Amino acid sequence: MTFIQLVLSGLALGAAYALVALGFVFIVNATGAVNFAQGDFVMAGGYTAIFLTSTFSIPMVLLLPLVAVITFVMGVFLALIAYFPLMRRPPATVFISTLLCGMILQNLFLIGFGPQAKSGPALLGTGMLRFEGLEISRQSLATIVVAAALIGLQYLIFARTQIGRRLRATAEDRDMAEAVGIPAKKLIAVTFGIGASLAGIAGALLANQYFVSPTGGIPLSVFAYIAVVIGGWGSLAGAVLGSMLISIFQVIVSAYVSYAVATGALYAAVLLIFLVRPQGIFSERVQRRA
Amino acid sequence: MKYSPVTRAGGVLAKGIRLPVAFGALALAAYGVFFADPYDLRILTVCGVFALLVIGFQFIFGHAGAVSLAQATFFGLGAYVTGVLGATYDFGFLLTFPLSCLIPALLALIIAVPVLKLEEHYFALATLGIGLVVVLVAVQWQEITGGTNGLPGVPSVRFFDLEIRDRRELFIFVWLLVVLGAFVAYQVTRGLYGRVFYLVRESHAAASCLGIDVSALRFGAFILSAIYGGAAGALMAHVIRVVSPENLELPVMVTCLTMTVIGGRRRIAGAIVGAILITYLRESFRILENTTLMAYGAVTLVVLIAAPYGLIGAIERLRARFLPEPIEAPPPMQPLNLAVDTEHRDHRPLLDIDNVSKSFGGVRALEGVSLKLGRGEVVGLIGPNGSGKTTLVNIISGLYEPDRGQLSFNDTAITRRPPHVISRLGVARTFQHINLADELTALDNIALGRTTRERASLWRSILTLGLDPRLQRARCTAVGAAELLGIADLAMSPCGALPYGTRRRVEVARALATEPELLLLDEPAAGLNEEEQRDLAQRVRRIADHGVTVLVIEHNLVFLRSLAERLICLDHGQVIASGHPEEVQRNSAVIEAYLGREEAADEILAIEERAS
Numbered sequence: 001m002t003f004i005q006l007v008l009s010g011l012a013l014g015a016a017y018a019l020v021a022l023g024f025v026f027i028v029n030a031t032g033a034v035n036f037a038q039g040d041f042v043m044a045g046g047y048t049a050i051f052l053t054s055t056f057s058i059p060m061v062l063l064l065p066l067v068a069v070i071t072f073v074m075g076v077f078l079a080l081i082a083y084f085p086l087m088r089r090p091p092a093t094v095f096i097s098t099l100l101c102g103m104i105l106q107n108l109f110l111i112g113f114g115p116q117a118k119s120g121p122a123l124l125g126t127g128m129l130r131f132e133g134l135e136i137s138r139q140s141l142a143t144i145v146v147a148a149a150l151i152g153l154q155y156l157i158f159a160r161t162q163i164g165r166r167l168r169a170t171a172e173d174r175d176m177a178e179a180v181g182i183p184a185k186k187l188i189a190v191t192f193g194i195g196a197s198l199a200g201i202a203g204a205l206l207a208n209q210y211f212v213s214p215t216g217g218i219p220l221s222v223f224a225y226i227a228v229v230i231g232g233w234g235s236l237a238g239a240v241l242g243s244m245l246i247s248i249f250q251v252i253v254s255a256y257v258s259y260a261v262a263t264g265a266l267y268a269a270v271l272l273i274f275l276v277r278p279q280g281i282f283s284e285r286v287q288r289r290a
Numbered sequence: 291m292k293y294s295p296v297t298r299a300g301g302v303l304a305k306g307i308r309l310p311v312a313f314g315a316l317a318l319a320a321y322g323v324f325f326a327d328p329y330d331l332r333i334l335t336v337c338g339v340f341a342l343l344v345i346g347f348q349f350i351f352g353h354a355g356a357v358s359l360a361q362a363t364f365f366g367l368g369a370y371v372t373g374v375l376g377a378t379y380d381f382g383f384l385l386t387f388p389l390s391c392l393i394p395a396l397l398a399l400i401i402a403v404p405v406l407k408l409e410e411h412y413f414a415l416a417t418l419g420i421g422l423v424v425v426l427v428a429v430q431w432q433e434i435t436g437g438t439n440g441l442p443g444v445p446s447v448r449f450f451d452l453e454i455r456d457r458r459e460l461f462i463f464v465w466l467l468v469v470l471g472a473f474v475a476y477q478v479t480r481g482l483y484g485r486v487f488y489l490v491r492e493s494h495a496a497a498s499c500l501g502i503d504v505s506a507l508r509f510g511a512f513i514l515s516a517i518y519g520g521a522a523g524a525l526m527a528h529v530i531r532v533v534s535p536e537n538l539e540l541p542v543m544v545t546c547l548t549m550t551v552i553g554g555r556r557r558i559a560g561a562i563v564g565a566i567l568i569t570y571l572r573e574s575f576r577i578l579e580n581t582t583l584m585a586y587g588a589v590t591l592v593v594l595i596a597a598p599y600g601l602i603g604a605i606e607r608l609r610a611r612f613l614p615e616p617i618e619a620p621p622p623m624q625p626l627n628l629a630v631d632t633e634h635r636d637h638r639p640l641l642d643i644d645n646v647s648k649s650f651g652g653v654r655a656l657e658g659v660s661l662k663l664g665r666g667e668v669v670g671l672i673g674p675n676g677s678g679k680t681t682l683v684n685i686i687s688g689l690y691e692p693d694r695g696q697l698s699f700n701d702t703a704i705t706r707r708p709p710h711v712i713s714r715l716g717v718a719r720t721f722q723h724i725n726l727a728d729e730l731t732a733l734d735n736i737a738l739g740r741t742t743r744e745r746a747s748l749w750r751s752i753l754t755l756g757l758d759p760r761l762q763r764a765r766c767t768a769v770g771a772a773e774l775l776g777i778a779d780l781a782m783s784p785c786g787a788l789p790y791g792t793r794r795r796v797e798v799a800r801a802l803a804t805e806p807e808l809l810l811l812d813e814p815a816a817g818l819n820e821e822e823q824r825d826l827a828q829r830v831r832r833i834a835d836h837g838v839t840v841l842v843i844e845h846n847l848v849f850l851r852s853l854a855e856r857l858i859c860l861d862h863g864q865v866i867a868s869g870h871p872e873e874v875q876r877n878s879a880v881i882e883a884y885l886g887r888e889e890a891a892d893e894i895l896a897i898e899e900r901a902s
Contacts, residue, residue, distance in 0.1 A: 034411050085595040092357045092410060096547060097594055100587040103544060107584035218540060222422070225415050233411070264426045267419035274416055275404040 005134055006252050012140035013210075014247035015147035019202040020220055021227040021239040022154060023195030029171040029234050030191040031087070033094035037078060037102035039221030041196045044105060045071050045203025046120050046212035047113055053121040060123055064146065067204045068197040075196025079189045102217065109214040117216070120207025143205040150198065151240060158236070167191065219263075226270050305615065307605050311559045318566075322461050331457040332529070333573055338464040339525045340565035342471050344549045345558055346518020351547075352555035353479065354511035355491035357410065360401075360417035361546050363424050364394035364516045366538030368523025370441075373533030374434060377443045383528075384449045390524035391517045397424075398516035406508050421538065428535045440534025444527045464525055471518060472558045474752055478514070479556075481758030482737065483746040487511075488727035489738050496725035499687050500804060501713035501742035510748040541583065545572075548590045554600025563601055617782045620733060623773060624766035627805055628836035638701065640665045640839050641686065641808060646695030647863075648681055655681040656863040658695070663808070668831070668840045670854035670871070672847070674883055678863040679843045680722060683810050686841075687719050688712040699808065714742055718806035720797045722813050722843075728786030732777065732796045733768050735785050739803025740764035764803075771799040775829055791822045798826075802833065809833065811842045815849045827853045847875065859883065 020042055027035045048067045052058055058066065082097040123142040128135045158164040170177040170184045170191075178184045199220075203212070224239075227246055231238020246266065253262035303309050322334050343365055350358045368390040375381040375389065397420075405416045428435045435441065447454040447463060454460050478484055486507065490497045494504045527533050536542070545568060553564025568586070575585055597604040639662035648656040656678045663669055671679050684690040686697065688709035697705050704712050718739070726735050744760040751758065772778040775795040780788060785796060794814060801809060811830070815823045827849055834840050844850050850857065850871065857874040859867040861883035867874045874880055 034414070081591065089598065090355075092355075092414070093594065093598075095357060095411070095414060096551065097591055099544065099547075100591045100594070104584050104587040104591075107587070222415075222418060225411075226419075229412060229415060260426050260430055264423050267423045270419050271401075271404060271416060274408060274412060 002134075003252075006255055007248055008134060008136055009140060010248035010251035011244065012136070012143045013206075013251060014244035015144045016202040016206045017220075017223055017227060017243035017247050018240040019147050019150060019198045019205075021224040021231075021243045022151065022236060023198035024224040025228055025234060025236055025239045026191050026198075027195045028228065030167065030188050031083060031094070031174075033083065033091050034098070034225065035078070035192070035195060036095055036099040036221050036225075037082075037105060037217075038098075038195065038199050038224050039217030039219065040102040040105040041071055041074065041199035041217070042203035042206065042220045043109060043212055043214070043217040044074060044196075045200030046207035046216075047109055047118075047203075048200065049120045049204035049207050050113075050118055050212065060121070063121070063123070064201055064204060067200050071200025071203075072193040072197040074200075075193040076189045078196065079192035083188070083192065084185070102221065106214045106217065113212075113214070115214060117211040117213040118207075119211055120204065122208045123205065137209070139205070139208045146201065146205060150201065154194075154236075163187075226266070229270065230273065307559075307602070307609055310605075314559075319465070322465065323458070326458075326461075328457050331461045333569060334566075335457070335461045335464050335529055336526075337562075337566045337569045338461070338468045339522050339529060340545070340549060340569055341468050341562045342464075342518055342525065343522035343546055344553065344561035344565050345468075345471050345475050346515045346522065347546050347550055348475070348555060348558075348561055349478070349511040349518070350508075350515040351550060353484075353487040353491075354508045355487075356406075356508065356512075357414040358417045358512070358515065359414055359543055360398075360421050361515060361519050362540070362543035363417075363421040363538055364398065364519025365523040365526070365542060365546075366428070366533075366535070367394045367397060367424065368520030369527040369533045369537045370428065370435060370523075371520070372524040372527040373441045373444045376445045376527070377441050377533075378434075380445065382449055383447045387521070387524050390527075391520040394516040394520035394523075395513050398513050402509050402512055406505060406512060421540075421543070425535055425538045428538055436534075438535060440532055440536075442532050444531045444533060446531075447528050460529065464529070467521065467525065468562070471521070472562075475558055477752045477754065478748065481746065481751045481754060482741060482744060482761040482764050483748060483751040485727075485730060485734050485761070486738060486741055486746070488730050489725075489735075492727050493721075493725035495689055495709070496721060497738075498709040499689070499713050499719050500739050500800065501710050502738075503708075503710045507748070514748075544583075544586070548586050550600075551590055552593045552600055554602035557600070557602045557606075560600045560602035567601075620769050620778065620781050621762065621765045623769040623778075624763070625770045626767060626774065626802065628802070628833065628838055639663055640667075640700060641841075642696075642698045643682075643686070644696045644698075646682075646685060646692045646697065648678075648685060648690060648692050654863050656685070656692070659860070659863065659865055660695075661858055661865060661868065663839055663841060665807075666834065666837050666839055668834045668853055668855050669842070670850040670857045671841055671843045671860065672845065672850070672857055672874075672880075673860035677860040677883070679860055680812055681863075682860070683719060683812055683841070683843060686712075687717055687810060710742075713804065713806075716805075716807035717810065718801035718804045718808070719810035720794075720801050720812055720814060722816070724790075724793050724797055726785045726793060726796060726800075728784070730785055731782050732785050732788060732792070733765055733772065733781035735796055736768035736771050736781070736799045736803050737761065737764035739771070739800040740767055743767075743805065768799070768803055771803040772796075774802060774833060775799045776825065791818050794818065795826070798830075802838075806838060808839045808841070811840065811844075813843055813845070815844055815846050823849050824852070847871075 020038060024035060024038045027033065045067050048070050049063060052063060052066055078098065078101055082101045083094055086093045086097055122139050124138040128137050129141060158168065166182045167187055169182055170187045174184045223246055227242035228239050230245060231242030249266060250262045253265055303312060322331065326334060343361065347361045350356055371390040371393050372386045375386045401420055405413060408416055429438055447460070454463055479487070486497065486502055490502070490504055490507055498504050523537060526537065549564035549568045550561065552567060553562070554560025571585065593600065599607065641663040643659060643661050646656055646659045659682060671682070673679050681690065685692050688704065688707055688711070691706050696703065699712070699715055699717060702715060704715065744764050746760050769778055769781060772781045775798055777792055777795050777799065780792055785793065788796065798811065798814060815826060818826060823846065830840060831853055842850065842854065854871055856869065857871045858865060859874055859880045866879045866883060867877040
């Protein structure tokens with residue numbers, strides 16, 4: 001495979017990662033907390049897609065919206081059990097509670113679907129498309145298109161709509177937002193829902209080519225986390241860019257060396273970034289108010 | 291008053307929940323030594339291994355307050371060192387065990403430099419990343435580690451001519467090491483240095499402005515965690531006789547976290563209770579293999595929500611609520627030594643700020659600020675919101691680095707020196723937002739100001755036997771500081787329960803306890819009623835009479851008028867006026883800065899209209 005070919009498949013993977021990382025950033029911005037169950041929602045999306053297509057013969061057009069709704073509800077539920085009871089505690093507490101919820105999810109998958117990795121349905125059918133000597137699978141194309149559409153949509157919602165402004169106000173200062181009559185708690189629950197459904201959609205998109213397994217979400221949580229660190233804590237554009245960098249790096253190093261080396265080198269790179277720029281690659285250095 | 295040893299021992303045991311804990315420990319020891327069957331002995335031995343792991347994890351997670359996800363890494367690494375050296379090279383325990391502690395400590399040492407500076411979330415991620423790299427190495431480096439299959443044939447514990455074969459002996463051996471580990475942990479946490487952790491969790495800035503080297507403290511806690519993790523790993527290798535990558539992986543980390551959260555993140559008894567409960571829980575759920583972790587998760591989540599301090603913490607709080615202990619009498623007072631050497635009081639300034647600038651992104655907070663503070667002066671720093679007052683105080687105390695300009699204190703350059711170094715030179719401060727450790731008494735909060743003067747450190751606390759003389763002395767001096775602020779009668783109450791005005795004074799007393807030459811007060815009168823303000827002004831005046839130089843940020847000119855000999859006004863990051871309070875207040879630039887040119891004009895118009 002040529003280098004450009006690799007970049008192209010990296011982009012498809014990156015598009016899916018970007019959805020996961022975006023969901024992660026939404027929750028960071030709304031609550032200041034890290035949702036360590038984010039990767040498990042990717043698996044939840046994958047399993048939901050597998051379950052829906054194998055049990056009912058629903059048309060492909062309806063698959064993604066259904067996955068989005070189901071994982072949205074799961075996300076809201078996560079907020080109810082892992083965030084709201086702990087929201088006045090240090091942020092690390094929520095990190096732990098989401099980690100625990102992720103673990104509960106992993107075991108639910110194990111009980112419901114067994115330990116084997118499973119492959120999900122293809123959205124636009126299988127097979128490759130050829131274009132100017134480059135190949136791209138239909139599924140990769142579908143992933144890129146859906147992710148691009150969703151990223152564009154979230155940008156529009158945040159920048160142009162009243163609900164977007166309210167979400168941003170809640171992220172800025174929850175107590176202040178409540179004081180001016182914004183239902184901050186509801187919005188936070190919605191944010192968890194959106195974060196989970198973005199991950200779920202990514203899971204449904206990835207399930208066809210990358211398999212779904214009970215513990216497959218853990219590295220994805222870590223990748224989303226890394227993408228957000230690389231891109232600058234809390235930056236939406238940075239999260240997308242960070243995801244692209246990670247996935248292209250992974251695809252290329254895996255192709256030339258091995259997946260283990262790619263993963264190891266990725267973590268090593270993150271530690272190096274911490275050493276040189278503790279504030280992330282793209283962010284301004286922010287000093288805490290004393 | 292003298293008490294017999296028996297009464298004293300009774301008094302010590304009656305504190306907190308020591309009595310039931312002691313009974314529990316005795317019962318556990320008796321059960322293990324005399325009654326347990328081989329199956330139970332094995333589980334109890336594993337409990338001991340996890341107890342050691344968790345006691346170690348409490349240093350970084352519970353005491354230093356940083357979410358480290360590397361504890362399983364240290365554990366697995368310790369296991370591998372013992373496994374490889376024992377199974378492959380047939381080394382004895384006296385060599386493998388110290389190395390199993392040392393090599394994780396070395397890893398911690400290497401990663402501490404980039405990682406410990408990081409903020410909360412980044413620290414968690416970085417430690418997680420390191421753990422994942424170590425797992426990859428263990429799996430890939432097959433010729434040494436045996437890859438995914440691991441290394442079988444780890445020998446039993448052997449030293450000199452002894453070999454521990456019997457399960458009961460191994461149980462006793464492991465738990466003796468737990469007792470040793472618990473003793474060291476107790477030493478670290480019981481004295482003055484142990485109380486420093488409470489403040490560090492609350493605020494790094496406040497701790498470092500008392501002269502406490504926060505990085506060194508976190509570093510010490512991290513290294514200790516690694517040593518305990520490695521020791522626990524080594525023992526685990528001896529108990530299960532196999533080492534494999536499983537020891538390094540996330541489930542071990544989650545187990546460790548679960549035990550810590552359930553038992554209590556800061557209590558040794560919590561570590562042991564957590565380890566025993568979870569190990570037995572895991573054993574009894576073994577039949578339902580897949581649901582084990584789920585049960586863990588659910589139980590921990592419930593404890594996390596319902597009992598934030600773990601089971602031991604919950605019991606402690608129950609006791610405090612239903613069987614409250616009498617409030618102790620404060621220790622004898624030791625006056626502060628605030629007398630600044632007046633013979634050397636000459637015309638050279640104490641603090642010399644020369645042309646200091648600072649911007650945040652595009653915002654210029656300070657622009658070419660120069661000012662001098664004479665020895666023994668009381669100066670008020672005024673200016674509208676956002677004029678750069680707090681930024682200036684943060685630069686003086688070392689929390690911010692200036693972009694340009696020089697600062698010197700007592701003829702020593704302090705530009706870009708870390709806050710704890712500046713504090714040790716004799717600069718103390720309070721904060722606009724109160725930073726106190728609510729769980730400690732007011733007295734102990736003030737005593738934290740003595741950490742540097744008493745030279746409290748990790749090593750010294752481990753090596754101190756009996757009562758910690760540093761804590762005793764610090765408390766006596768703290769009573770002296772509390773008296774200067776008029777809060778000595780409230781000093782023995784927990785800080786969290788005190789009213790706002792008193793908490794402000796506790797902060798001033800704590801700063802004073804460092805015996806500073808320069809005291810920086812950031813809006814000390816904010817939120818106080820007039821009576822309290824007048825009282826505070828008098829007390830600060832008296833402190834200044836001892837020779838302490840004071841710089842007060844304040845909006846309240848009435849408060850300043852009775853206190854300050856000189857006012858300095860900042861606006862838009864520049865000094866716009868400096869001089870006698872009356873003069874500065876009449877200065878047109880100052881009035882304009884506070885009211886704005888147009889508003890000032892409007893105000894005058896409004897007054898004229900009302901008059902006409």
